[in-house]
Amino acid sequence: MTRKYFGTDGVRGRVGDLPITPDFVMRLGYSAGRTLCAEQHGSRGHERPAVLIGKDTRVSGYMLEAALEAGFAAAGVDVVLAGPIPTPGVAYLTRALRLDAGVVISASHNPYYDNGIKFFSSRGAKLPDSVEAAIEAGMDQPIGCADSLALGRARRIDDAAGRYIEFCKSTFPTELDLRGLKIAVDCAHGAAYHIAPRVFHELGAEVVAVGKEPNGLNINDQVGATSPDSIRRFTLAQGADIGISLDGDGDRLIMVDRSGQVFDGDMLLFVIARMQRAQDRLTGVVGTLMSNLGFQRAIEALGVPFVRANVGDRYVLEQLEARGWKLGGENSGHIICLDRHTTGDGIVSSLQVLAALRLAGETLAEACRDLVFFPQRLVNVRTTAGFDWKADRSIADATRAAEEELGARGRVLLRASGTEPLLRVMVEGEDRATVERLAQRIAAVVRTALE
Numbered sequence: 001m002t003r004k005y006f007g008t009d010g011v012r013g014r015v016g017d018l019p020i021t022p023d024f025v026m027r028l029g030y031s032a033g034r035t036l037c038a039e040q041h042g043s044r045g046h047e048r049p050a051v052l053i054g055k056d057t058r059v060s061g062y063m064l065e066a067a068l069e070a071g072f073a074a075a076g077v078d079v080v081l082a083g084p085i086p087t088p089g090v091a092y093l094t095r096a097l098r099l100d101a102g103v104v105i106s107a108s109h110n111p112y113y114d115n116g117i118k119f120f121s122s123r124g125a126k127l128p129d130s131v132e133a134a135i136e137a138g139m140d141q142p143i144g145c146a147d148s149l150a151l152g153r154a155r156r157i158d159d160a161a162g163r164y165i166e167f168c169k170s171t172f173p174t175e176l177d178l179r180g181l182k183i184a185v186d187c188a189h190g191a192a193y194h195i196a197p198r199v200f201h202e203l204g205a206e207v208v209a210v211g212k213e214p215n216g217l218n219i220n221d222q223v224g225a226t227s228p229d230s231i232r233r234f235t236l237a238q239g240a241d242i243g244i245s246l247d248g249d250g251d252r253l254i255m256v257d258r259s260g261q262v263f264d265g266d267m268l269l270f271v272i273a274r275m276q277r278a279q280d281r282l283t284g285v286v287g288t289l290m291s292n293l294g295f296q297r298a299i300e301a302l303g304v305p306f307v308r309a310n311v312g313d314r315y316v317l318e319q320l321e322a323r324g325w326k327l328g329g330e331n332s333g334h335i336i337c338l339d340r341h342t343t344g345d346g347i348v349s350s351l352q353v354l355a356a357l358r359l360a361g362e363t364l365a366e367a368c369r370d371l372v373f374f375p376q377r378l379v380n381v382r383t384t385a386g387f388d389w390k391a392d393r394s395i396a397d398a399t400r401a402a403e404e405e406l407g408a409r410g411r412v413l414l415r416a417s418g419t420e421p422l423l424r425v426m427v428e429g430e431d432r433a434t435v436e437r438l439a440q441r442i443a444a445v446v447r448t449a450l451e
Contacts, residue, residue, distance in 0.1 A: 005139070006132040008312040008418030010118025012107050015060040020115050022067040028117060029071020029103075031138035033152075035131065036101045036119070048152055050078035052097065054090040054160070055105035056191040056249045059216030060115045064105045068117070069154050076146035078153050082160040084214075086191045086250025088345035089164040091124035095342065096163065098122075106191065106249040109226045110420070112217045124342035126314050161195055168199045171340040172351045176358050178205035184240035186231040188224025189214040190248035196347055200244075203351075210234045219248045225333050225346070226252075232260045242354075242364065246346040251313075252333040253346035255353065257364045265333040266295040268353050271367045272337065273327060275356035277302045281339075286319040286328030288312075289413055293428055294373040295331075301370070312418055313344045374410065375432035377439040379425045380417075381446045389414065389423055389446065398445040402427060402438040410435065412442070 005011050005019050011028065013020045019028075033051070053068055055061035061084075069079050077100075082093060087104045094102030102120035110116075119127045119135075146152075183205045187193040193212040201207045210230065211223035223230045225247040235243030235256050243256040255263045263271075269285070276282035284305040287296065291308060299306045307323070309315040313334040320328050320338055329335035335349035357367060389395055395414070402412045410429025417424060423446055427439040 003129070003132060004136050006136065008314060009108065010104075010116050012110070012114065012116030015058075015113055015115050020060075020064070022063055025064050025067040025117060026071040026074075027139050027143050028135070029068040030075045030143045031071075031141075032101070032103070032119060032135050033072045033075030033077040035135045035138050036121075048076055048078045048150070049100040050080060051101040051103055052080045052082055052090055052094045052099050052157075053103045053105065054082040054085040054087070054093070054191075056107075057084050057189060057193065057214035057216060057219050058105075058107070058112050058115055060112075061105050064115060064117070068103060068105070071143070073152035073154065074143065074145045076150040076152055079155075081154060081156045083156070084191050084194070085160050085164060086195065086246075086345070086347070087118070088251055088341060088343050088348065089160070089191075089195070091120045091343045092164055092167050092341065093157075093160060094120050094122065095124035096167070097157075104249065108249045109220055109224065109247040109252060111221070112219050120343070126317065126343065165195055165198055165202070168195075168345075168347045168351065169203060171337075171348045172203060173355050173359075176355055178203040178354065178358075180204075181242065181354075182206045182208070182238070182240045184231060184235040184238050184243040185209045185212075186223055186225075186234060186243070186245040187211040188220050188246055188248045189218045190220065190224065190246065190250060192246050192250040192347065196244070196246060196250070199347055199351075208234075208238045208240060224248060225254045228254050228256070228262045232256050232262060236260050244350045247333070250346050251344045253335060253349050254333050255350065255364060259365070261365060263364050263368065264331050265329050265335060266292050266331040266373075267364075267368050267371060268333070268349065269327070269329045269335055270295060270298055270371055271356050271364070272335070272349070272352045273299060273302065273304070274367065274370075275352070275359060276327060277304060278360075282327065284323060284325040284327075286316050286323075286325060288316060288330050289415070290331050290378075290426060292331060292373045292376055293411070294371060298371050311415060317343070374428050374430060375435045376426065376428040377435045379439050379443040380422045381425060381443050381450075383416070383421050383423050383446075384450060385421070387423075387450060389416070389449070392449045394445050394449055395442070398442045402442060405434070405438065412438070414442070
């Protein structure tokens with residue numbers, strides 16, 4: 001399905017450029033209000049439908065929040081404002097407060113000058129493509145305004161952070177605690193800055209935090225899950241037992257151990273899978289096209305099936321729901337534990353990893369001892385609008401040559417980013433030097449094709 005505005009994770013772009021402009025976002029709120037809440041409005045009699053709006057810490061969040069609020073109000077939809085809160089917190093609160101939809105203003109791991117809008121349904125799940133298409137179709141219509149008696153109203157929920165903290169804590173086994181652990185937390189100057197440290201502290205850990213002073217401009221700036229050296233250095237400097245790093249909207253996770261070794265999404269997903277297999281509650285695992293082949297083999301060695309989804313946590317979720325499975329994720333750090341939450345959640349996922357370590361009495365390195373990863377090289381090549389890399393013969397020839405050289409001992413994957421103007425070139429194989437050489441060769445061909 002071709003979508004005009006929605007990408008793999010909502011609507012996203014540079015602030016001030018379409019589609020992230022005040023007028024566009026107001027029209028988006030109006031169309032979403034009419035599309036998402038039509039059925040609920042009819043079934044609730046005189047009561048207006050209501051949506052929750054949360055945001056991360058970007059300075060543009062104030063402007064976009066006001067524009068969305070105006071659009072929803074014009075459509076006759078009440079708005080509940082949660083303020084800065086992680087994306088999965090919006091999913092939880094939408095469901096807990098029995099609201100009709102949730103909206104997040106965030107560009108996740110992108111720099112501060114980007115922003116985006118993504119939606120959750122009343123049950124805290126990301127919207128299917130068909131609903132996003134309906135919202136887009138509605139935006140081609142002129143924006144209207146409900147009668148004054150039917151206009152939406154806005155109110156702020158003051159205890160949003162506290163409610164979400166209690167939810168996160170509830171996903172950790174009641175018979176366990178984190179006493180005796182010193183945990184370093186990198187909040188990426190993002191939406192979890194006032195939440196993540198409290199969760200781990202209230203479960204008994206000694207907590208030290210970095211990336212906890214947002215100013216509207218420093219989100220993801222050399223901190224957070226996309227800058228793993230930040231949590232590695234901080235964990236070592238603080239002498240912490242373990243380090244936990246989130247991205248700007250709190251749905252992505254990486255961890256480090258006391259020696260400074262970094263553990264990505266594949267590794268952390270394996271630790272959770274291993275615990276669930278020992279408890280006889282693991283039916284299958286969903287990875288993505290980017291999941292390491294060594295991770296796939298380790299999961300299959302546990303005696304459970306493994307499948308790959310397209311890259312993007314929405315596609316992992318689709319596979320989980322279609323198969324009735326509960327666990328999946330990406331090596332980037334998006335981990336979905338459907339037995340704990342309806343969407344990927346960095347804090348909740350870290351608690352599942354910590355529970356696994358506590359139950360087994362192991363370190364992260366010990367829990368991952370059965371993982372033997374294939375060397376994998378990812379090269380991001382910045383592209384231009386309209387670049388059709390799939391139709392370029394030189395890129396196809398370079399890809400085919402690399403695949404022939406690797407044979408059955410590796411693989412090549414090219415894919416366009418769903419959130420940035422990048423073509424991602426990934427090569428995986430047994431020999432690190434060969435993998436590096438082939439990845440750089442294909443990336444060079446792509447750059448030449450762009451000239």
